[in-house]
Amino acid sequence: MTAVTTERGTVERGTVLEARGLTRRFGGLVAVNDVSFDVREGEIFGLIGPNGAGKTTLFNLMTGLTPPSSGTLAYRGQKVTGLAPHRIAALGISRTFQNIRLFRALSALENVKIAQHVRTRAGLWAGVFGTSRAEERRVEDQAWALLDLVGLADRAGESAGNFSYGDQRRLEIARALATEPRVLLLDEPAAGMNTAEKGQLTAFIREVRARFDLTVLVIEHHVPLVMDLCDRVAVLNFGQLIAVGDPAAVQRDPKVIEAYLGGE
Numbered sequence: 001m002t003a004v005t006t007e008r009g010t011v012e013r014g015t016v017l018e019a020r021g022l023t024r025r026f027g028g029l030v031a032v033n034d035v036s037f038d039v040r041e042g043e044i045f046g047l048i049g050p051n052g053a054g055k056t057t058l059f060n061l062m063t064g065l066t067p068p069s070s071g072t073l074a075y076r077g078q079k080v081t082g083l084a085p086h087r088i089a090a091l092g093i094s095r096t097f098q099n100i101r102l103f104r105a106l107s108a109l110e111n112v113k114i115a116q117h118v119r120t121r122a123g124l125w126a127g128v129f130g131t132s133r134a135e136e137r138r139v140e141d142q143a144w145a146l147l148d149l150v151g152l153a154d155r156a157g158e159s160a161g162n163f164s165y166g167d168q169r170r171l172e173i174a175r176a177l178a179t180e181p182r183v184l185l186l187d188e189p190a191a192g193m194n195t196a197e198k199g200q201l202t203a204f205i206r207e208v209r210a211r212f213d214l215t216v217l218v219i220e221h222h223v224p225l226v227m228d229l230c231d232r233v234a235v236l237n238f239g240q241l242i243a244v245g246d247p248a249a250v251q252r253d254p255k256v257i258e259a260y261l262g263g264e
């Protein structure tokens with residue numbers, strides 16, 4: 001058990017995710033190389049590293065999109081490596097993507113409602129038996145609440161493809177939250193955001209964590225944002241984990257400085 005300080009105060013929390021020896025090879029390239037770390041319940045855990053370091057591949061291993069060559073990931077003590085992405089999502093691990101994956105022609109509201117169906121009975125049976133009115137109303141109300149949370153309720157009827165990058169990223173977060181996750185993985189949430197939007201992102205992610213009692217993992221290139229936002233930070237370089245710890249200590253770590261300067 002570890003003490004974690006959140007908006008709700010300091011509490012003792014256990015380990016949510018345990019990565020042990022996660023490795024992924026693509027031909028001769030070892031994109032993720034024997035990576036082990038723990039993520040504690042309720043923390044915001046940053047994943048940084050130079051381009052091509054293996055950050056997205058690690059998220060793909062954790063969410064079942066890419067099977068590991070070796071190694072395991074356990075979620076609350078249960079091994080999840082080997083499970084299909086939808087099974088991992090149903091256990092409570094949800095994510096956004098570096099390359100936004102919205103249904104561009106559909107409205108913001110429809111995008112959130114579709115994501116919710118991963119979780120609802122309606123999702124399983126709607127195609128066969130139709131959906132009950134009460135269920136449909138619950139899905140609709142929850143979708144509106146999520147759009148309100150991400151500040152897009154007044155644009156619920158607009159096509160997602162019309163939104164700015166920043167708004168699309170917020171809509172992606174609403175979609176990820178619609179699956180009622182316990183762990184949320186954000187792949188470069190600030191990418192494409194303007195300075196004002198980036199400035200609001202820290203408060204927004206913290207609010208989302210508190211509201212939904214989440215554990216958050218975030219891949220982010222914008223170092224000031226990572227340092228401000230994260231409780232702990234892990235650094236990947238050429239697929240290997242070279243540092244894990246509190247943001248200030250990681251920033252001072254000679255191995256980390258070398259990795260970043262070496263890449264320039």
Ligand SMILES: Nc1ncnc2c1ncn2[C@@H]1O[C@H](COP(=O)(O)OP(=O)(O)OP(=O)(O)O)[C@@H](O)[C@H]1O
Nearest residue numbers: 026029031049050051052053054055056057058098
């Ligand atoms: N499906 C794949 N097939 C072959 N090589 C891949 C595949 N996916 C990733 N790679 C390679 O694995 C390495 C790690 O890529 P990855 O996208 O995980 O890095 P990253 O740290 O997320 O990079 P960035 O910060 O640029 O997004 C890169 O060399 C990449 O080219």
